[in-house]
Amino acid sequence: MLHKQLNAFPEDFLWGGSTSAYQLEGAWDEDGKGPSVIDLANHVEGVTDFKVASDHYHMYKEDVALMAEMGFKAYRFSIAWSRIYPQGDGAVNPKGLEFYSLLIDELLKYGIEPIVTMYHFDLPYALEERGGWSNRATIDAFEQYAKTLYENYGDRVKWWLTINEQNMLILHPGSIGTLNENMTDPQKELYQQNHHMLLAQAKAMVLCHQMLPDAKIGPAPNIGVIYPASSKPEDMLAADNYAAIRNWLYLDMAVYGRYNHIAWSYLVEKGYQPVIEEGDMEILGQGHPDFIAFNYYTSQTVGESKNDGNDYSHTGDQHEIVGEPGAYRGSVNPNLQTTEFGWEIDPVGFRTTLRQIYSRYHLPLIVTENGLGAFDKLEDDGTVNDEYRMDFFRKHIEQIQLALTDGVEVFGFCPWSAIDLVSTHQGSSKRYGFIYVDREEFDLKELRRVRKNSFYWYQKLIASRGEIR
Ligand code: BGP
16 A cells, blocks of 8 residues: 555654573673573584673673663563573572663663563573473463562563564474474474463463553564465465464464464364363463564565475575475565575565554554674774665665554564674674674674664664654
């Protein structure tokens, strides 16, 4: 739809940036922090681990000052569960509690709204040893952890996100560490874990509303429009299958407390359906989000499954291998260009995604990740000329404005990432930030912070409420 006149971004729009604890903080075993599954996982060869990352744990004041200089209205970060509960449950670590308290105060000092992700991939290793999400006791541990966060930060934090990209944890478990190959039926087990995470999320939402009536809470999956590889009806059906399994399973449950019927029929067909205990559906029905947060990097394209052993293939995200015999086959989109890392760039798909989510759920939306990973270069004159990043954001922000004009309620944009950090699989050389962190994969140098060109660009954009792009 073409609009002659575009709606302006709301005055109180939450312009900001996003990060996660294990990718940014470092100090992986300091001040009583317990190890997480990320700390103890085998990390990809040839790239750095997460032990020091961007050393934000020690440099948070400088980092927050830079965010304030950019004009951030909000900052979305995650709390490392094992910094608060080194064993996942049991005794609290006061130093861990103190760190986030100081960080929150520092943000509020500059009028930056903290948006807290409670769990961003880094399950405490002690819980993993007891079965991780396969063990229903992890649901209780998460509820206890949530309660501790509400008690300690609820006076200052108004925005809460439950679980980052639960759908990616389930769909790409090998890459994030939720897959236990020793299990007899790992795939079935994953959907049991998924069920437990959904219960944990519902309980955290209920508790938040009980304890903090003024706070708002929502899920944070990765959502992207799914295109059919052609106008063939069978391809459209395949796209619909994948959308149900990748996107709507998670949001239908978070919002309506029920399994999406297409996703459920897939689980039954494959023999993956989880055991649902008595009372589970009541708990799931009680959790209601106040908004939906979602991460968007790219769209996906799939075609009809041929069931010939070749359904799996790379799609929009070069890292994501997509396909499911009998349901859909991964495909590439010939209409899109890709990033240096092979991820398809699809700003228009962003608008479609915003519209689709809003049409289904009618809840306010916030974008908690969107961004471009690139090999940025620090020039001899001290500049980082990341014009490609500005171009990427320009195009995506334009689509938010179009979606706003389409009537979609969007209240914030927190792109990935506020500052350079370590990529989930591709090390510290794959950079996303507005602020450059001067380190290499294996040479930490001084971890100096440098304002990239995109820093000044984003600063102007925020000051003009999204007008000057
Ligand atoms: C999302 C994760 C982030 C971040 C981002 C970029 O899926 O929530 O933690 O890693 O993707 O991905 P990558 O680091 O693989 O480039």
